[in-house]
Amino acid sequence: MPETAPSRTLRRRATGLAVAGTALVLAVPAQATALTGQATAASADPVSVLKFTAKERKDALAYWTPARMTAVGKSVDLGPTGPKAKPWRGPTLKTVGRLFFVNASGADTWCTATAVKSANRSAVMTAAHCVRRGSSPYNTNMSMVFVPAYHKGRTPYGAFAVRQAATPRTWETDSRNDMAALTVGTDKNGKKLTDVVGGTPLAFNRPVGGTVSALGYSATRPQRGEELLRCTGTAKKEDGQQAISCDMSGGSSGGPWLADFDATTGKGGVLVSVNSALDSLTPTKMFGEVWKTTAKKVYDRAQGR
Numbered sequence: 001m002p003e004t005a006p007s008r009t010l011r012r013r014a015t016g017l018a019v020a021g022t023a024l025v026l027a028v029p030a031q032a033t034a035l036t037g038q039a040t041a042a043s044a045d046p047v048s049v050l051k052f053t054a055k056e057r058k059d060a061l062a063y064w065t066p067a068r069m070t071a072v073g074k075s076v077d078l079g080p081t082g083p084k085a086k087p088w089r090g091p092t093l094k095t096v097g098r099l100f101f102v103n104a105s106g107a108d109t110w111c112t113a114t115a116v117k118s119a120n121r122s123a124v125m126t127a128a129h130c131v132r133r134g135s136s137p138y139n140t141n142m143s144m145v146f147v148p149a150y151h152k153g154r155t156p157y158g159a160f161a162v163r164q165a166a167t168p169r170t171w172e173t174d175s176r177n178d179m180a181a182l183t184v185g186t187d188k189n190g191k192k193l194t195d196v197v198g199g200t201p202l203a204f205n206r207p208v209g210g211t212v213s214a215l216g217y218s219a220t221r222p223q224r225g226e227e228l229l230r231c232t233g234t235a236k237k238e239d240g241q242q243a244i245s246c247d248m249s250g251g252s253s254g255g256p257w258l259a260d261f262d263a264t265t266g267k268g269g270v271l272v273s274v275n276s277a278l279d280s281l282t283p284t285k286m287f288g289e290v291w292k293t294t295a296k297k298v299y300d301r302a303q304g305r
Helices: 036-044 054-063 066-074 169-174 193-197 293-302
Strands: 047-051 096-102 108-115 123-126 142-148 160-168 180-184 211-216 229-234 236-238 241-245 256-259 270-274 285-288
Touching: 047 169, 047 293, 054 142, 054 160, 066 096, 066 108, 108 142, 108 193, 108 270, 123 193, 123 270, 123 293, 142 180, 142 193, 160 169, 160 293, 180 293, 270 285
Parallel strands: none
Antiparallel strands: 047 160, 096 108, 096 142, 108 123, 123 180, 142 160, 160 180, 211 229, 211 256, 229 241, 236 241, 241 285, 256 270
16 A cells, blocks of 8 residues: 555455555565465465564554654545445544554555453454555554544544554455455553443344444545545445445445444444445445455454453
């Protein structure tokens, strides 16, 4: 993802590629020459895991100052916010936040992510392309920090550095199944994520259909990633995925699809997918994966099972 902002990490479904940016730079470390037996063992695991050391997590938290978080939104403009995406004006959604990171090309960027119920009280769901480039095992993102309930420069519940990011192996090797589950560290007071903000329940193997609310920190103006936007639509099956009517753009990548969501109270939502791809350069439709067995395995890896 060579984009200058995460807003541009939301893939265009027609091509499966990032929208814009410089040429890809492949970073192939010495490990690429691993023994065949080791490579085979890794490929047999349906889940691919990226880990961050304690020092890397500390450095990430130091790197993502409030000023840097605000500045990254000013670095990209994806045009006016469309008529279907409305600013969220309801109660604060504590579990939804911005996921800041440095992409594989070294540029500051962001996605959207959601804290979910989990055994270790530390799991977050987002899109796989917010973690690594598809079909490119060695192009991974760095300095990943989740900020729940981010709003106009404010971080009311602090920041949580990502210590592990799990994606389907099929994403790493073949750009398929665009979802990811993160495991975050504690906050500056030593508290676990869902002890601070709660966790959204999630569902796997749920039939596609019904009304869905999709949320995200789109890089369209005037919000430019500083406010949460929401689309509402009826989920329908399409080409092996599910789709709703929505014109959010990049930066909303990884944002939650909530079924059974009460917009008046901001409660009752069940996470059934995340924002993955758009239908065109002038989007009218948002796509998300249908979460099945592999998605559950990715989530279980993040929650420590």
